Amino acid sequence: MIRILVADDEPMIRAGVRAVLSHAPDIAVVAEAGDGHQAIDLVQRHRPQVAVLDIRMPGLGGIEAAAEIRRTVPDTGIVMLTTFGEDDYILQALGGGATGFLLKSGEPEELIAGVRAVADGAAYLSPKVAARVVAHLAAGGAGALAGRRRAVRARIDALTAREREVLAFLGSGLSNGQIARRLRIAEGTVKAHVSSILAGLGVDNRAAAAVAAHEAGLARPPMPEQQ
Numbered sequence: 001m002i003r004i005l006v007a008d009d010e011p012m013i014r015a016g017v018r019a020v021l022s023h024a025p026d027i028a029v030v031a032e033a034g035d036g037h038q039a040i041d042l043v044q045r046h047r048p049q050v051a052v053l054d055i056r057m058p059g060l061g062g063i064e065a066a067a068e069i070r071r072t073v074p075d076t077g078i079v080m081l082t083t084f085g086e087d088d089y090i091l092q093a094l095g096g097g098a099t100g101f102l103l104k105s106g107e108p109e110e111l112i113a114g115v116r117a118v119a120d121g122a123a124y125l126s127p128k129v130a131a132r133v134v135a136h137l138a139a140g141g142a143g144a145l146a147g148r149r150r151a152v153r154a155r156i157d158a159l160t161a162r163e164r165e166v167l168a169f170l171g172s173g174l175s176n177g178q179i180a181r182r183l184r185i186a187e188g189t190v191k192a193h194v195s196s197i198l199a200g201l202g203v204d205n206r207a208a209a210a211v212a213a214h215e216a217g218l219a220r221p222p223m224p225e226q227q
Contacts, residue, residue: 002119005031005046007039007065008054008081013104017052017081020108027115036060040068043076049119050100052111055082055089063093070097077118087132094133099207100124113173122175123206130214155201156216163200164218166193170206171213 004021006029008014014032021027031046033039036053037060043051051069053062066078079100080093090101100118102111103126110126117124125133156164162183169179176194180187194206203209213219 002027002050002115003030003046003048004028004115005033005039005043005048005051005076007033007036007051007057007062009034009057010054013054013081017111020111021115023108024112024116027112036062036065036068039065040072043069043073047073048076050077050079050115052079052081052115053098055080055086055093063089063096063098066093066098067096077121079114079118079124082129084132087135090129090133094208094211095204097205099205101129101207102126103128117173117175120175120177122173122178123170123210124173125171125207125210125214130211130219133211134215152201152212152215156212156218159197159200163193163197166190167197167209167213168218170194170197171210171219173210 004027006014006017008017018029018032021029030048031042033042035057039051039053053065055062062080066080069076069078077100078098079102080098081102081104082090083104100114100123102114106126106128114124114126156167159167165183166179169182174182176187176190180190197209198204201209201212203212210219
């Protein structure tokens with residue numbers, strides 16, 4: 001059972017998230033918080049696998065709460081709930097250790113998929129969130145965008161063919177185990193590839209690598225898993 005904390009300052013949003021997650025037989029909401037301070041306290045008390053945080057809350061927001069949770073309870077994955085127009089916050093949250101990003105207006109199935117992915121150790125970016133992040137990175141103008149894409153492409157081209165293949169799956173929200181099954185290789189080998197990919201791209205976490213995969217057009221849609 002995947003144990004979840006939900007934090008949002010709006011009770012109706014918390015109720016909606018809880019209702020969606022309650023339809024998944026493998027997910028249980030074990031705690032709810034109305035602000036970042038409460039979220040930190042409850043995560044430390046209940047040790048959920050995933051904390052679903054509103055990216056902006058009065059007082060201590062989701063970004064600051066995520067950073068403290070990652071520091072004190074590193075085994076808890078972070079899913080950020082965001083809305084359109086919060087692109088700057090998303091980029092800050094990427095640097096703060098969040099590994100899942102979902103729009104509040106997204107489909108219920110996407111919330112469940114994102115929670116499951118992060119619980120399994122994957123990074124999960126809603127396709128719409130990924131598109132927003134890439135568009136925001138382009139806001140510096142055509143020259144800045146072209147330069148950034150060249151830099152990203154050069155780093156990706158320096159990866160091995162297998163690492164690029166792993167990066168494409170990583171960008172689609174697959175865990176190490178899922179990637180291993182797709183490629184029919186050992187999970188430990190995938191883990192080694194991921195470490196090499198992060199170093200090669202100069203990023204600190206899977207979510208940032210997933211953004212690079214989307215930016216380069218590598219991320220592929222999920223496929224039915226082969227047994």
